[in-house]
Amino acid sequence: MKFAIALFSSPSAPSSRRALRFAEAALDGGHDIVRLFFYGDGVHSASANVVSPQDETDVARQWRELISTRQLDGVVCIAAALRRGVLDEAEALRYRRQAANLPAPWVLSGLGQLHEAAQLADRLICFGGD
């Protein structure tokens, strides 16, 4: 089955960890993930500036590794990201901010990517709330 996964909750929300575990389980089960789309507070999970204490789970790093090793399409909504201070190099330059915190494999793009993913996938699975 082809899944599209949307994440709306912050990295500290249990639903954010559920999204990660679901993505891993779907791939391990032989399914495809057409796209990960991070929206709302979910964009914080894409920030490379998250520093987790050594004995705590680093969800942002786990997402990056999952996307890189499985070669997934990881898209962060540009409007939601800019509003929350998650910027790639191009946006940091454009808005004259001192730091960029969204390196590859993440891609900034618009809401059309969510709609396209929902059309391409058999199921759109959303993770939000607690």
Added chain:
Amino acid sequence: MSRSLLIISRQAPWSGPTAREALDIALAGGAFDLPIAMLFLDDGVLQLAPGQKPQNVQQKDLTANLQALPMFGVESLYACSLSLQQRGLTDTSLAVEHLDDAGLRDLISRYDQVITF
């Protein structure tokens, strides 16, 4: 045939960016000519309250964006009767169809995909 999407908006208009971000998904989908519907449920019906003064809490007016929905081709607009009634809303700033519990069940089952905010 495009898959249909129902967006359920459950947050009050001034409780953070969520109501606006839910609306943006609907507007973007409308711009792509996709079959989109919006349901206002629970505190989400407060977005429909007429005569709001968002400038008093230093916020932008969401009502104008809501009224753009039909212009973007999003004409299937619904609100939960009970949510409206519980919050004392008899008048709404946007024309929406009121649904009882059976109507809500039927609506959700009619759509291919559902996103809840």
